[in-house]
Amino acid sequence: MTAKWLRTGYLYLLILPTFAFILLFAYYPSASAIYHAFFQWNGTNIKEFVGLDNFQRILFDDSDFPRAVLNMTFFLLGNILLQVPTLLLALVLYHLRRPRLQYFYRTLFVLPMVVPGMVGMLLWKFFYNPHVGLLNRFLARIGVIEAPWLGPTWLADTSLALPSVIFMGFPWLNTIALLIYLAALQRISADLIDAAHIDGAPTLARIWYVELPMVLGQIKLIFILSVIGAIQDYGRILIMTDGGPGISTLVPGLLMYHRAFRYSHMGYASAIGVLMFLVILGLTVLNIRYFKTHDEESRQAA
């Protein structure tokens, strides 16, 4: 009996470090964020309970918030749209007949992952530089504009800044998604492909009726990841424009960052964080349900 207790106690001891870490550095902050969303709080000495006041002010009184949500919606739509090239590329790569060539191009497309994301962003920031950047020099060279400095100012232009940040990173290759699609395509059984061949199905029909349905699960996964990413990632915008000019590229995440670290409105910013968390949580739950029913259907079918 004692021996058994000792053994079980030992097991708890082995998992203790993990739980100590997440309790202090993950659970406690999450609870603190939700708790402080109901306070006027500067992070240190000023702390006063204000009920739902923060939420009310964000949703109804903050003139920056509606614009931030609108911008986020554009980022979200852009993010979804820009997943299409990766899927098309995966299909082309999958249809290459020579395995060595396939391996070669796959390696080539994985290569950019080696470069830190920050370098990619800073390079694009340089491309958009109106005086010396790549884009305006290129436009000048092909004769669209007379000189680089006479071209558009991109990130500094109120109406161009948002599309410039959304569409940076041409040709929008998502390496991880490419590998996931490719792996899923390569798992399609040879029988299925042969059957389609024997039926004489043309390539486009094969793609539409055989290959795309087989990667539908992966497409959904990438879709939901890009939606959640668009809602919560604001690092790219912070680097490229810091929400400007004015508030033309501001998004809720960046608004939270500004309120917290430039104005020390920690309670107000926590409330923005809680709102974003609720939206993401809702999407995640929807996503889990959606996937589950899909799994069960396929199990029943099998």
Added chain:
Amino acid sequence: MALRSTRAEVAKVVVLTVTAAAVLVPFWVMLSISFKDQRQFLRNIFYPAPPFHWENYAAGWEAVAPYVGNTILVAFLVTAISLTCSSLTAYVFSRYDFPGRRALFAALIVLLMIPGVLNLIPQYVLALKLGVVNTIWGLVLFYVAGRQVLEVYILRSFFQGIPRELFEAAQMDGAGHVRQYWSIALPLSKSIIGVLVIMTVIFVWNDFIWPLVVADDFKTVSYGLSFLTKQHSTAWGALMAGYTLASLPLLVLFAFAMRYFVEGVSSGAIKA
């Protein structure tokens, strides 16, 4: 028929080549500029031309070396600490039944659904209280906590795939928990651990917001590069040389481990 399919094959190769070229253009321009002085930079950036200004690389190295050093140190500590803890936890969860097992595991996994935006502010306040702002520990402690969740999740399902008989045989020979973990579970999961190491290193290399908030005096690569770009926004040659040098350590890591990584992602072991 043969002719048509050859033509289709050529078309595919053309599409892939053009796309690959477009993907690589930014890095080509980066390399090209990294060899230029200001006059050459103003004249042309599309291809490198002599004289090559190698001294840009000396200046770039001087600027980015501290950031690279910091990042390697942080990545090493985070990888070592988090993988030690998470592999033990994953092993316990995959092998043994004990009271509270399901609840504890659920409590861990639910954290995968908590987005970083919710925690950013209280984590900063916590770092302030602990006195770790502007030190290496402000990065390491929080990263270790964050990385463990995913690591436990992935490692547990990997450990579960190891045949039970292997562990039982070892147990018959008198091996205890830790011994079985150390001489069976770990050696059999080298490749997946390799993938997790790469993922953590890439994460530390790329993370920007948390260092910006908490590590002004201990800048890692991403924050350091954005900081440098603001400070020296006209020394393009040296800046681009710095970008190049800051990318090299990951290139070296990938040269060794790219295969594991691609296989890991492709085998579906890592879903996100």
